[in-house]
Amino acid sequence: MLLCHTREHIARVRATVDPTWLDPDTMASATTYEAAALAAGTAIEAALRGGFALVRPPGHHALPERAMGFCIFNNIAVAARAAQRQLGVERVAIVDYDVHHGNGTQAVFEDDDTVLFVSLHQWPFYPGTGGPDDQRETTLNIPMKAGSGDAEYLRTFEETVEPAVARFEPELVLVSAGFDAHHADPLADMNVSEDGFRELSRRCAAMAPRVAAVLEGGYQVKTLPGLVQAALDGFEA
DSSP: OTTTSOHHHHHHHHHOOSOEEEETTEEEOTTHHHHHHHHHHHHHHHHHHTOEEOOSSOOTTOBTTBOBTTBSSOHHHHHHHHHHHHTOOOOEEEEEOSSSOOHHHHHHHTTOTTEEEEEEEESSOTTSOOOTTOOBTTEEEEEEOTTOBHHHHHHHIIIIIHHHHHHHOOSEEEEEEOOTTBTTOTTOOOBBOHHHHHHHHHHHHTTSSEEEEEEOOOOOTTTHHHHHHHHHHHHHO
């Protein structure tokens, strides 16, 4: 975790005993450090094995120096760093199709040309970052209008995401697999279907010799299991 986070942030979470608000949306208690550390460790294992880390808390809003937006440690960022060290891969692409911008992941890698970060997200929306002008050589933010569904997402993948990842030539693709762009999710205003997530995941799996995924958002418990299964079907296709 020190590959992505400050020692002070990790120590603060680890020392928490009484329930404490780390930011306006993110609470920690005596069990939070263990849960968050296990989530980051599971993400590492997924990256090394080519699996899907079904974890909570999620991670892509967690900044190097603090928690944010339900996220304690940035699971996918930690997994990317670990994969570079343990698998010997040099170039990693992170594709984030969660409905929110992965601001924490961007912050970790924005000055690192060995990691390409691509985020599709509802805009304008929480956390207020990732706008159309927020671009770097290895950061591609793709704001999506509220109400976007399968057709818009798949067209964006074909026209923008897939060419950008192909130019980068990653050895490993990691997917921030958030399902809050689903039409039934209560926290956003998108219209992606189960079939849409299946196809997005299939396309991600075709982008590199290795692929792995980490669960991010998804807040409708009745639909989430089916959406995860659809994504698994896509990754394994």
